[in-house]
Amino acid sequence: MTEVPDPVVEAWRRMSACHAATCAALERELGDRHGLGISDFEVLARLVEAEDHHARAQELADQVHLSQSALSRLVDRLARHDLVRRFTCDMDRRGIFVELTDAGLAKYGEAAPTHHEVLARTLPQTVT
Amino acid sequence: MTEVPDPVVEAWRRMSACHAATCAALERELGDRHGLGISDFEVLARLVEAEDHHARAQELADQVHLSQSALSRLVDRLARHDLVRRFTCDMDRRGIFVELTDAGLAKYGEAAPTHHEVLARTLPQTVT
DNA sequence: AAGCACTAGATGCAAGTGCAATTAATGCGC
DNA sequence: GCGCATTAATTGCACTTGCATCTAGTGCTT
Numbered sequence: 001m002t003e004v005p006d007p008v009v010e011a012w013r014r015m016s017a018c019h020a021a022t023c024a025a026l027e028r029e030l031g032d033r034h035g036l037g038i039s040d041f042e043v044l045a046r047l048v049e050a051e052d053h054h055a056r057a058q059e060l061a062d063q064v065h066l067s068q069s070a071l072s073r074l075v076d077r078l079a080r081h082d083l084v085r086r087f088t089c090d091m092d093r094r095g096i097f098v099e100l101t102d103a104g105l106a107k108y109g110e111a112a113p114t115h116h117e118v119l120a121r122t123l124p125q126t127v128t
Numbered sequence: 129m130t131e132v133p134d135p136v137v138e139a140w141r142r143m144s145a146c147h148a149a150t151c152a153a154l155e156r157e158l159g160d161r162h163g164l165g166i167s168d169f170e171v172l173a174r175l176v177e178a179e180d181h182h183a184r185a186q187e188l189a190d191q192v193h194l195s196q197s198a199l200s201r202l203v204d205r206l207a208r209h210d211l212v213r214r215f216t217c218d219m220d221r222r223g224i225f226v227e228l229t230d231a232g233l234a235k236y237g238e239a240a241p242t243h244h245e246v247l248a249r250t251l252p253q254t255v256t
Numbered sequence: 257a258a259g260c261a262c263t264a265g266a267t268g269c270a271a272g273t274g275c276a277a278t279t280a281a282t283g284c285g286c
Numbered sequence: 287g288c289g290c291a292t293t294a295a296t297t298g299c300a301c302t303t304g305c306a307t308c309t310a311g312t313g314c315t316t
Contacts, residue, residue: 005177008247012150015251019147020193022140037272049133057295065148070273072296077272094281094294119136123143155274165302185265198303200266222264222311263312273302282293 022122029118034111039064039074041115044083044108047100054099056089083107150250157246162239167192167202169243172211172236175228182227184217211235 005013023038030036036044042064047053061071075098078084083104089095100108133141151166158164164172170192175181189199203226206212211232217223228236 005173006244008244008251009173011251012247015143015147015150016193019143022143039272045133045137058293065144067274068295069275069297073272076296089294092282092294096295116134116136119140123136123139167302186263195304196265197267197305201302204266217264220264220312224265258316260315261313264310265308266310267306267308269304269306271303271305274300276297276299278295278297280294280296282291284289284291286288 018123022119025118025122026115029114030111033114034107036107036111039066039070040078040083041108041111043071043074043078043098044100044104045112045115047084047098048105048108052099053105054097057096057098060098078104146251150247153246153250154243157242158239161242162235164235164239167194167198168206168211169236169239171199171202171206171226172228172232173240173243175212175226176233176236180227181233182225185224185226188226206232 026038026041030038030041034041043060046060046063047055057071057075058068060075061068064071066074075084075086079086081103082101085099085101086096087099089097154166154169158166158169162169171188174188174191175183185199185203186196188203189196192199194202203212203214207214209231210229213227213229214224215227217225
């Protein structure tokens with residue numbers, strides 16, 4: 001009856017469970033306390049770490065594991081809240097740069113401790 | 129400039145990357161080759177492993193990390209394709225049992241090797 | 257046995273996502 | 287310099303998801 005899953009499948013399930021639990025916690029805490037979704041925070045974080053606080057759209061999409069269309073709309077939402085700004089890239093005018101605003105940096109500053117706290121609380125627990 | 133992320137955050141990013149890559153590969157392979165989504169496959173797998181090939185809806189929702197509403201609709205879709213069947217639980221008539229059909233079992237048989245192959249190919253690669 | 261708090265599941269709705277098609281810009285080959 | 291394949295981003299659309307709500311059934315309390 002109870003077919004025991006193969007080790008690879010077991011590992012995948014452990015990882016999925018950990019990922020799901022962490023995402024749920026992040027979504028709730030970041031959302032309630034700062035009005036941010038996970039991807040929103042992730043994009044802000046990448047921009048904070050980036051040279052001159054700006055990055056190409058495609059680059060961000062890769063980093064946060066989103067499709068280019070999803071990233072495009074995400075940048076729309078962030079820009080609507082003045083957390084980032086768009087400007088076209090001079091060397092390749094097809095592309096755009098996404099740049100962190102002061103408000104975006106401030107928002108990151110608020111949210112980063114929450115983010116870190118959730119990870120520190122959730123990750124080690126579920127890895128076990 | 130380049131603020132180096134904290135170890136906990138790094139671990140989270142590694143896991144996110146691995147999870148995203150694996151999900152993308154699973155979604156593509158299971159979808160193209162068997163017409164199944166990841167959650168579809170996961171539910172079939174849990175039913176195959178379950179006593180008498182049936183389980184309570186809430187139980188499945190917990191196992192595959194979905195909300196009860198998402199699971200309800202997922203069961204709709206699977207039932208529409210005759211991969212599972214619903215029937216009300218006698219001891220508690222609020223609840224339902226979801227039961228694997230022969231077609232569902234066969235579909236699982238087809239898809240399981242693909243699933244395993246993708247995991248074996250993708251997981252160790254990204255864990256590194 | 258009547259009322260009431262609680263649980264299981266289904267459904268309306270809004271939000272985020274990916275794919276496919278579109279628009280705009282690049283640069284390679286002739 | 288002119289097409290043509292390629293790439294970057296945006297937009298239309300369909301799909302899945304979660305939250306809030308609703309309905310139905312349970313069982314505890316009185």
